[in-house]
Amino acid sequence: MDKRDVGGFFKPKSIAIIGASENESKVGGILLRKSINSKIKTIPINPNHESIHGLKCYKNIADYNGKIDLAIIAVPSLFVLGALNECGRKEVKNVIIISAGFAEIGNHKGEKELLEVAKKYGMRIIGPNCFGICNPAIRLDTTFSATMPKRGDIAFISQSGALWSYISDFCEEKEVGFSGFASLGNMADLEFSDFIEYFCKDSKTKHIILYIEKLKDGKRFMKACKKCKKEIYAVKAGISKEGTKAAISHTASIASDYQIYKGAFKQSNVILSESLVDALERINGKSLVKKDKTSVKIGRKVFIITNAGGAGALFADYLSIKGFQLAGEPLDILGTASGSDYFNALDKIKKQDFYDSVAVILTPQSMSEIKKTAEVIEVFKRLNGKDVVALFLGGNSMKEANKIFEENKISHFNTLEEARASLVFE
Helix, strand or coil: CCCCCCHHHHCCCEEEEECCCCCCCCHHHHHHHHHHHCCCEEEEECCCCCEECCEECECCHHHCCCCCCEEEECCCHHHHHHHHHHHHHCCCCEEEECCCCCHHHCCHHHHHHHHHHHHHHCCEEECCCCCCEEEHHHCEECCCECCCCCEEEEEEEECCCHHHHHHHHHHHHHCCCEEEEEECCCCCCCCHHHHHHHHHHCCCCCEEEEEECCCCCHHHHHHHHHHCCCEEEEEECCCCHHHHHHHHHHHCCCCCCHHHHHHHHHHCCCEECCCHHHHHHHHHCCCCCCCCCCCEEECCEEEEEECCHHHHHHHHHHHHHCCCEECCCCEECCCCCCHHHHHHHHHHHCCCCCCCEEEEEECCECCCCHHHHHHHHHHHHHHHCCEEEEEECCCHHHHHHHHHHHHCCCEEECCHHHHHHHEEEC
16 A cells, blocks of 8 residues: 555546446436546446446446456445455455545444555545546546536645535636546545645646645645645635534544644645635636625524535635624535425424524535525525525536526525625624
8 A cells, every 4th residue: 555646546447336327316327427428448337237328237346357447436335345345356456435424424433444455455545425536638527516627737636525516617617627636535545645746746737726624644745735846725624613513524524723724834835725716716817706795684693504515614614704603513415415405404494593594505516406406495585584595606507596596586606705705694
């Protein structure tokens, strides 16, 4: 396990999807379709199918006779350890574990077992509880974001995968390109420094953006950043007590003192940014969002519902800094959330009085029902009477929802930055 080069993740010639599905409302179905569209040799693994989308489907990764460069595990947590062992016996060296259900819910033993298997077979793993990676240059996309931006020279390394759904959709509209993206999840094995070292050597990358909840190895991080000759921008969650709580519930990240991070960034020549869009604007040398600071008044005690833990943590920070109070921790209904999931979350709180206003965050993922969710919010607003603000984060994917909000006079924003600038409490 000494070799920490992550290049094999970004340039595979063959990909096995463990948990492949015909159903594109499931992660395994989305990943399979995206892998096929990339033109990279794709091997579906699922014991319940003979073939999927015209490809032969294997019951077990061992049943495939050829070499596999990258395996993606998207099965329930109970079956992840077995799948990883099979990857090891197959001599797969690079594995992405999308599956959740480990340290982020207190299952530290299960996560430790994954690392032990990885060490045994000399594998490198990203995750678990991660969103995958993206290399626009070869149309490689192992995430379940709804869009992929064009190729460019910006690398994004994030502890929150769903923030990529937001930023990729936003940047597709703004025509901002990327050289790569990596979601780290729980960082059982590979972490920030591994990807910083890779992108610092990558000729296509000129700028690096980091979304950080915690660092696994601060000294190694600082060393990697100091050696890097490229611009590195960092956005840190957990500035406030509320943001820290949200980060802990998201990826089991206990965000340390913000001042310590500020000092480490300064010593490492890392540019601390207020937000992801702020970092993108500095890189591109132009404004990407409206600077109109029209005030939008909502009740002071805010309850957050989100399908993106990182976005929830950042927004919790922004609200706290502006003097709002959070009505408990953000409710993360996960990236797979449908319109019905948003309805159920709002329905549970409709007659309760622990909050003054509710902020509903949506990032555009492949299974998101954007229009339906906007309609759910409209009904809740009309029947409940409390203040509602919609943060539908992205670009072109949000136009239909924006129209619904405008017709029904519901406050809405397509970036966290615009919401932070405009929201004030009554």
